[in-house]
Amino acid sequence: MHQFNTEQFNEIIALDVRLALTEDVGTGDVTAELIPEAQRCHARLLCREPAVLCGRPWFDAVFAAMDDSIAITWHYQDGDRIEADSLLCELRGPARAIITGERCALNFLQTLSGTATLASRYADQVVDLATILLDTRKTLPGLRFAQKYAVKTGGCNNHRFGLYDAILIKENHLIAAGSIEKAMILLEKTHPELSIEMEIESLDEMDSAISAGIKRLLLDNFSIDQLKAAVARKPSDVKLESSGNVDLDTVRDIALTGVDYISIGGLTKHLNAIDLSMRLVLE
Numbered sequence: 001m002h003q004f005n006t007e008q009f010n011e012i013i014a015l016d017v018r019l020a021l022t023e024d025v026g027t028g029d030v031t032a033e034l035i036p037e038a039q040r041c042h043a044r045l046l047c048r049e050p051a052v053l054c055g056r057p058w059f060d061a062v063f064a065a066m067d068d069s070i071a072i073t074w075h076y077q078d079g080d081r082i083e084a085d086s087l088l089c090e091l092r093g094p095a096r097a098i099i100t101g102e103r104c105a106l107n108f109l110q111t112l113s114g115t116a117t118l119a120s121r122y123a124d125q126v127v128d129l130a131t132i133l134l135d136t137r138k139t140l141p142g143l144r145f146a147q148k149y150a151v152k153t154g155g156c157n158n159h160r161f162g163l164y165d166a167i168l169i170k171e172n173h174l175i176a177a178g179s180i181e182k183a184m185i186l187l188e189k190t191h192p193e194l195s196i197e198m199e200i201e202s203l204d205e206m207d208s209a210i211s212a213g214i215k216r217l218l219l220d221n222f223s224i225d226q227l228k229a230a231v232a233r234k235p236s237d238v239k240l241e242s243s244g245n246v247d248l249d250t251v252r253d254i255a256l257t258g259v260d261y262i263s264i265g266g267l268t269k270h271l272n273a274i275d276l277s278m279r280l281v282l283e
Contacts, residue, residue, distance in 0.1 A: 009057075012145050012214065016152045017061045019142065031099040040283045041095040043102075045088045045115075048275035051226035052120045053080050053088065054153040055112035062105040079153045081120070088276075095282060102278055110273040112145070112150040118271050119154025122251055122264060131255035131262055134159040134241070138265040146266045159263055167191060168218065169198040180212040197241070206230055210238055219259070220244055227257040 047053070056078050063070040071094030076082060091098055122133055133156040139147045148158045160166035169180075169189055177183035180198070187196060197216040198209045203226065209217055215237060219230055221244035230240055240263035242254050254262055 008273035013057050013061050014065075016058060016108070016143065016146060017065055019106070020107065020174065021062065021065060021101075024104050025100060029096070032096045032100050035096050037094075037096065039095040040093065041096055041098055041280045042283060043091040043278055043280045045091070045106075046277045046279070047082045047084070047086050047088050048277055049084050050117075051082045051113050051274040052116040052154050053082050053109075053113055054078050054108040054116035054150045055146070058108035058112065059105045062101045062108065063093075063098070065090065066101040067094050069093050070097060070101075079116070092283075095280065098280065106276050106278065108146070110276050111140070111271070112146055112153075113274040113276075114271040115147050115268060116154035117274060119151045119156040119267050121248060122267065123155030125248060125252045126255045126262075129252075129255045131259060132157050133251070133267075134261050134263040135267045136243075136263050136265045137162065138269045140268070151267055156264075156267060165194070167194050167196045169196065169214075171201075180214070181206060184212055184214070199243075203229060203233070207235075210235065211250070215239065216241065218243055218263070224253060224257060227254065227259055231258040 007151040044255045053076050056074065061070060063072060063184075070091055072089055072091050074089040076085055076089075082088070119133075119135075126133060129282065135148060135151040135156060135158055137144070137160070144161070148161065151158060160168065169183055169187075174180060174183060177186065185198070195216065196214060197218055198214045199218040199220050200206050200209055201220050206217055206219070216239045217230075217234075218241045219227060222242060227240075229244055234240060242257070242259045242264055243263045246254060246262055247266060251262060251264070
């Protein structure tokens with residue numbers, strides 16, 4: 001993932017939170033008007049299932065936007081492995097603000113913890129191997145930065161962030177360009193600073209791409225035998241990435257073929273939100 005500085009990181013989180021609160025709260029929480037304005041409360045957030053915690057910055061930002069007097073005491077850090085029924089954090093402050101912000105804050109935390117938890121399960125499958133596991137652009141709209149943060153929190157790695165920070169040549173790009181060679185000439189002229197990767201669907205295409213000077217190849221839906229053959233014939237300076245038909249049952253076998261990378265769309269699109277529960281006590 002991009003190396004965002006602290007200011008950029010906080011700006012992205014603030015934007016995510018602003019959009020979420022606009023969507024949920026709109027012109028105001030009409031039900032919260034039942035609560036006296038001066039009423040304060042103590043809230044406890046529990047995690048009901050085993051998980052990898054992720055999303056604290058978004059959670060904190062929601063309540064800071066609601067009322068900066070809300071105090072949050074965390075008992076775990078992002079990346080910690082949490083046991084079922086653990087107390088994650090405690091909040092104290094105005095009851096209206098805490099109740100109004102609760103759903104948005106939990107939505108971020110449960111979703112990002114779900115992403116991080118799944119990523120950790122994949123990472124555990126290949127922890128003793130050299131293969132690097134990558135996410136993709138198959139993220140929830142508007143939450144790409146957040147989910148890619150969660151992937152890294154869970155122990156996997158990030159592929160390109162978007163369409164602008166790395167080049168991935170696919171079949172339709174080659175049709176438009178006319179050939180691999182023509183595509184390479186144009187891209188090296190217009191974006192010499194960016195890495196170039198090409199998606200291939202056969203060993204013959206792999207040979208052509210290597211001859212054209214491409215140093216990173218995306219092997220699309222290759223079988224285990226095809227992956228082994230590709231690894232055996234590639235030059236030492238060429239990196240191979242496997243993609244397609246990757247799940248928790250197959251990822252280790254794919255990694256054992258010797259590919260350098262495995263990209264997994266399921267890291268960010270096949271997730272279950274973690275079961276969280278917030279309980280309030282009026283003071």
